[in-house]
Amino acid sequence: MVNHAWLAAAEKSSAIDKFRGSRAGTGFGWALTFVSVVVGWVFFRAPNLDAALTILGGMSGRNGIAIPAGRAFALEPVQGLVSALGIVFSNESGSNLVESCLWIMVLLAIAFWAPNTQQLMRAYAPALNIPGTPSLELGDAWRHALSRVRWVASPGWAITTGVLAFLGTISIVRVSEFLYWQF
């Protein structure tokens, strides 16, 4: 829906269309897509509409901002701003917050820049009519290098697969319901 609205807006306005084709427009498109998907996930996961709206309210800062008390020292230089913004301190673990932020950064990098399974397996026709070369809209050297990674039957890939299988298996204890479990 968001995509169609965005395309329709670009058709009607040459300024939006021009922006869409620019580097900033591409970045904006990424951000818009990402936020739309994250908002959509809330409705998949929440038990009902009320809960989803409550979660979205919390995500947008409607319930205020709470920071683990153990990290309060980091905000001492901007204590005035902290009070003005109504930031409060909670009993939550500070290291959990740091760990979560690190995970988000690592996983975002994988989601944005790592090749997907179709790209990895493209030498073995994983789908019909798959293009010969991946699209390289950004023309970025790093992305280009990553997009050339492809699976072959080799000791290196066997070890990589083994490591991933091991990590996946030992992570099973961190229970997380399948995203589409309500469907």
Place this chain on the structure above:
Amino acid sequence: MRPLCFFAWLGGTVVTLVCLAIALGVAVDPYRMYGTGTVPGWTALKPRIYNQTLIAKTYQLERIRPATLLLGNSRVEIGFDPEGRAWPASASPVFNAAVAGGDLLTSLLMLRDALACRRPDTVILGLDILDLLQKPDVLPLAKQPADPDESRLLVDRDGHPNPDRPLQIWRDRIATTLTIDAVLDGLATPFDQDLEQSPTMTRHGFNPLHDYRVAAVRQGYRELFAQKNAIYRQQYARYPAPAFLEPTRFAGFRYLQNIIELTTAHAKHLVLFIQPYHADYLDMLHDIGLWASFETGSAH
């Protein structure tokens, strides 16, 4: 590359990693599950041990087989060092089985586990009246749903050998070696060995609160207490304020009664004490309307 060769490499990798993870978990022993000897500067401190507090407390308790047992919540856990010089030789070995956030049921279960190993001479229980601020509950202990952590104890709630324990030991072995958390905690342990700052639990169950010292230096005690009191104020505002006309209608009092009966029957001395509280903490109880319950609960 032939498929069989590919799978041999893959399987070999998985088996190697499984062996390495088990070796890491046992050698570093981040949760003191195995009682592995420690190497100063490498594994002496256990900064991630509170990710598996009950595993650490239970298996350590059973290894130490204490003559003096300390029970209670975080105030006891950080307040009594079993290896402190004040303990007489006759009290040794002392074990601090207090659990942060634990209530009187936790203390009762730890007492039962200790009694199943050896009859302690002395049991010291720190009472926190806030643990008693509950709604009346007439459900007997045996009928209350069991906590998953109880399956690791030597005896069940009736005092019989716990049939779930052998399976739970295997679950704990896997939890402390072949999980992503165990691997990460095992890897992190050697890198967090600062005697002044790293959190840890001693072999005798004591939390020296190293990490708190760092926070105190950074923020000052006044600020720390203010933050903590603000959190307590929010938390306690949701507590009921019972009059305790019939104490036995409250689960906490019944657990306490059980502890007293068990200790009287199986140990030589029982020391019950009410935690000392700061004046501002008492003021806060008064302000949020819990003072009457606090006084009545203490009197009972």
